[in-house]
Amino acid sequence: MKILILGGDGYLGWPTAMNLSAAGHDVVVVDNYLRRNITQEESVEPLYALPNLIERCKIWKASSGHDVVPYIGDLQGWAFVETVFKSFTPDAIVHYAEQPSAPYSTKDHNTARLTLTNNLLTTFNVLQAMHMFCPNAHLVKLGTMGEYGTPNIDIEEGWLNVTHNDRTDKFLFPRQAGSLYHTTKIQDTDMIWLHVRMWGLRVTDLMQGLVYGEYTDENQGDDRLLPHFAYDEMFGTVLNRFIVQAIAGYPLTIYGKGGQTRGFLNIKDTLQCIKLSIENPADQGELRIFNQFTETFSVNELAALIQSAAKVVDVDVEVQTMENPRKELEEHYYNPAHTDLVEMGLKPNFLTEDVLVELLQLTLRHKDNIVQDRIFRNVKWA
């Protein structure tokens, strides 16, 4: 299958590119290094430096024999989009090409505007390009569980049947996010749903939880093929921040009461979900939505797991509470469905102690790179 991966230099884009090319697909990756440029501007580079995308394609070719073809450019520009789609007509498009940091998106006027325009114009151009160049292609779009927020009702997979005054209709599940980044994903969903109905496009929208892990089947033994490891307050997940805090000898910092509960999944399961979605595409004119995570943890639970795993590598960790810089509920109901991908064949890799120890050991090897003031900089979300 011919597969186009947008945001192919990213934390998930690059592992996806290797994984799908190893499976025999014809893979083209596109990236404009937005994430690398932002982390440099904000002085929050990842734990270890990585070769650029063109270099990584060469390294992967040398080690695996598989071609991954890179295009470097900005998908907000229509001329570049045309260049890509005129030279490669995909059967499937995996769209990761968005500014993914919630704190960055609400940092100031310019970062907010960049997030809004980048995310919406990129998605807009992808939809336009599908309509013009490959109307039968299948778009696999990365959404986020954060689109739903933390409602007081069970979260279904994308849709909800609503009965009101004895009449019933089916709607997109109500979405209500806590940051501009998450809101751009809602706006994407609105726009995608319009174009699915208007043009009969086929789309799978994956409402993904927080992804952890660095190792996949394709990058064992060559650290140059690892994904980025972000541990800063802007781009690092709470799990990565806790891992690095543990190794750096910092207490784990819990925002507020620590009851904030989210869905998590292993990076290996992201790869499984993408492959399952591509190999079992949505129908023409269908917007199919899956909730993509395998377990839920509260921040308190996560801190306890990492505190315990740290003992295995002989590290004693304290847990501390601090004022929450985010506007979010610190205690809330959270019961999201996540059975559809399992029914399609997903075999979950859970967050075991082994997985945490592996991440702690990787971080130990790069301990000298840790810049402590990247971990916590107190960016207010509002």
Place this chain on the structure above:
Amino acid sequence: MKILILGGDGYLGWPTAMNLSAAGHDVVVVDNYLRRNITQEESVEPLYALPNLIERCKIWKASSGHDVVPYIGDLQGWAFVETVFKSFTPDAIVHYAEQPSAPYSTKDHNTARLTLTNNLLTTFNVLQAMHMFCPNAHLVKLGTMGEYGTPNIDIEEGWLNVTHNDRTDKFLFPRQAGSLYHTTKIQDTDMIWLHVRMWGLRVTDLMQGLVYGEYTDENQGDDRLLPHFAYDEMFGTVLNRFIVQAIAGYPLTIYGKGGQTRGFLNIKDTLQCIKLSIENPADQGELRIFNQFTETFSVNELAALIQSAAKVVDVDVEVQTMENPRKELEEHYYNPAHTDLVEMGLKPNFLTEDVLVELLQLTLRHKDNIVQDRIFRNVKWA
């Protein structure tokens, strides 16, 4: 009160400016002539030409003694937004500054992109400016009933209590629109709701129906103060198109079965609703939503009313059916609530025969200006 009207040259912006300045408010209007420029580019100018905004402010001053201060510029640009808000700190902002045509928004790649960027960046900049320059100001934002689409359940005023698996939460009423223009208004709502929660802004979002009428208390006797009269397929409502088709001797063209039902209101009632909203503002941190229309009509009902009113001005009109260029349901349930504004004091001006005759007579006076191929050009919505 100091009131800033964005899109002050538009069909509703200009009548609102006169109305609020006549009521003693201090009014500044902003416009970049986007609508005038587009109608010229697309060769779909309104039925009669009007003086520019600066000239209209002078004419209004001469006839009423009231000052309305015009700023000409594009609210997508932050430097211009800063200039406006640094020189005038409003108590209320009326935001009409959006590309309002559904057919234009889906005409081609460029018109779609213009609609998306103009509407979202303008709303984004307004929210940013409120946060920075006037966090206590009240934003009165024009939404559209089209955000809801035509669901199979009763449409409430903006919000819906949803019970699911024995638990309940309150959400934005599900929105699902039929064009990119209407979808940008949904995306606006998502973005506004985020910033109301994040920054405690006060916002009234008016889900407006189709507005008709040219005459208000302020423009009687001076045609240079009338609002635009659009009768083309892109910017004209179905009511205006029917009026002009009647006078031009065309049959009234009904798309498909003609059961498409929408909410309508008189332009005088738009002015009442804006004034009521401004004088009874939303609370800090509240997103208040009203459905702003007074009656619903199907396209078939509207055609019959105009056919009947045309007899008063001695015009015989036929009604014809044609293939629907839009993707929309031609027969559907439609029961939207619209009591909140009436409870606040709105006294509706209904669509009487007198109102239609007045519009037919106005059109008769400008009959020589009618360019017949503007009325129907078969722009596909998809």
